[in-house]
Amino acid sequence: MRFQDAAQDARAITYAAIQAEPVVAQAAGLLADATPAQRLLARAVMNGETLDPEGWRTMFPTLFGPDVEPAARERSGAVLAVSLAIADRGDQTRNQLRGALVESLTIELLARRVGTAGVRRERRILFDGVRAEIHPYDVTVERRGAAEAYDCKWGARGINADVLYQLEDARSNAEAEGEVLRVALVVFDTELSCQVRLERQTAAHDQTGLVAIESLGSLAL
Amino acid sequence: MTDAITLGDQAHVALAAYEDLASLAEDIEDEWTYVTDLSAAWRGRIEAVIDERGTETISAIQVSAISRAVDEIARISDPHRAIDWLSTYPQIVLVTLGEQP
Numbered sequence: 001m002r003f004q005d006a007a008q009d010a011r012a013i014t015y016a017a018i019q020a021e022p023v024v025a026q027a028a029g030l031l032a033d034a035t036p037a038q039r040l041l042a043r044a045v046m047n048g049e050t051l052d053p054e055g056w057r058t059m060f061p062t063l064f065g066p067d068v069e070p071a072a073r074e075r076s077g078a079v080l081a082v083s084l085a086i087a088d089r090g091d092q093t094r095n096q097l098r099g100a101l102v103e104s105l106t107i108e109l110l111a112r113r114v115g116t117a118g119v120r121r122e123r124r125i126l127f128d129g130v131r132a133e134i135h136p137y138d139v140t141v142e143r144r145g146a147a148e149a150y151d152c153k154w155g156a157r158g159i160n161a162d163v164l165y166q167l168e169d170a171r172s173n174a175e176a177e178g179e180v181l182r183v184a185l186v187v188f189d190t191e192l193s194c195q196v197r198l199e200r201q202t203a204a205h206d207q208t209g210l211v212a213i214e215s216l217g218s219l220a221l
Numbered sequence: 222m223t224d225a226i227t228l229g230d231q232a233h234v235a236l237a238a239y240e241d242l243a244s245l246a247e248d249i250e251d252e253w254t255y256v257t258d259l260s261a262a263w264r265g266r267i268e269a270v271i272d273e274r275g276t277e278t279i280s281a282i283q284v285s286a287i288s289r290a291v292d293e294i295a296r297i298s299d300p301h302r303a304i305d306w307l308s309t310y311p312q313i314v315l316v317t318l319g320e321q322p
Contacts, residue, residue, distance in 0.1 A: 040312050040322065047305040049296040059289040061282045062316055157255065157304055190322055192266075193308035196259045214322075 001147065001179045006122045006136035015122065018096045019104065027082045028104035030075075032112075032220075037062050038079045039213050043188060045083035046098055056080055095154075098188075102152040106139045106186045106211075109219035110148075114141055125149060125181070127173040133166055139186075147174070148182045150211075156193040159185060164203035171207055184209030191215070228318060229275030231287050232267055235314045238291040239264065242310065246303035256304060263311035270320055279318070286317045 006012055018024070031042055041060050048056075057064040063076035086097045103121060110119045122136045141148035149170055151163050167183040174181035187194050191212035198205060211219060243260040247253055290313045297303050312322035 036322070037316055040309070040316060044293075044309050044313060047302065047309055049293060049302075055289055055293070059286050059293065059313060060316075061286050065282055155305055156259075156308065157252065190308055190312060192262055192322075193259060196262050197255060200254060200258070 001174050001177050001181065002126050003120065003140060003142050003147075004124045004126055004132075006124055012122065014096075015100075018093075018100045019121075021097060021100070023082060023085050024097060024100045024104050027086065027101050028108045030079050030082055031101075031105050031216075032108045034075075034079055036214055038076055039188075039216070041076065042079050042083045043213065045080060046086050046094065046101075048087055051084055051088055053080055053084060056084075098154045099152070102154055102186060102188045103138050105188075105216065106150055106152050106219060109216060110139065110141055110150075112220040114143065118143055125170050125174075127177060130173050133169070135166065137166075137170070145180060146182075147180065148184070150184055150186050153185060153187045154189070156187055156189040156197040159187065159194065159197045159201065161201060161203040164201055164205045164208060167208050168204045182209065183207070184211055186211045186216070186219070188213050188216075225278040226284050227275060228277045228279050229271050231279055231284055232271050232275070232314065232318065235287050235291060235310075236264060236267055238294055239267075239307075239310060242294045242297065242303050242306055245297065245300050246307055248300040249304065252304060256307065259304075259307050263308065266320075267311055267314060270315065270318060274318075283317050287314055290314060290317075 031039055037060065041063060045056055064073055086094060089097060107119050107121060118141055120140050120142055121138060123140045124132055124136045126132050137149040138152040139150040149167065151167060153159060171181050171183045185208060189212060191210065191214055194210055194212050239260065243256060246256045290310060294306050294310050297306060315322050
């Protein structure tokens, strides 16, 4: 098993430009240390129709109500501001930024566990005698004997057969070579919604992990 | 003086809006099964809270929060975005009512 950079095609160039937007790193940094309610706020705002910050503060009294400590309210305010900055983009760009955010957040959290040098994005995984997947894996941890591969999704709806096959193929090909490759989905959505999605999937996924919005912190542990 | 609003009252308002959201999401025919399964799962969560705590009075701040969430989903016209909100909106309602999503 070996890892390789993805081809520098038009898709990769567009993707790199989106990833490089400062708002992506800013949002990932804030959400890495956010509470579950703050992550819910971010998801709601970035899915939202309205850009009125006062309306969002009204909708989240557990974050902005009169009983909330000023420091916590300030942090929620920062999450709200960066989420509005992403929401205030055209639909296509917003979708791209949200996807890039989940990947950056995953990288941020994984780096706390394995260090920044071991975490890579947009990498292909190659096996002897196996035709390589065209699509790269969103995030990989490249450590001998303890490699990991992640597919990152904004919502549970993004889970589909292709994604599950790609992850399971990598895991089973690694196993056939006597290597360990942990594979998982990282989804910025609740576990319940992901489980509902997964229940109808016939592609093998019993050995594919699931990191949902409630358990994002586990990536760092 | 206005009458106190119970958790059950406001949660039923929230559920009525959720039905409209689910109807919009069902326009995506390829996702019909997912939409119906997902909305049933979240509806069940909210109904369980109504069964357990429906007679409790909730604060004006909680009423405003849920009303604002209802207003937000009423603005949605894109069925794809409605699917995004099928899991987000019930979580907002549950968190506002002091529940885990």
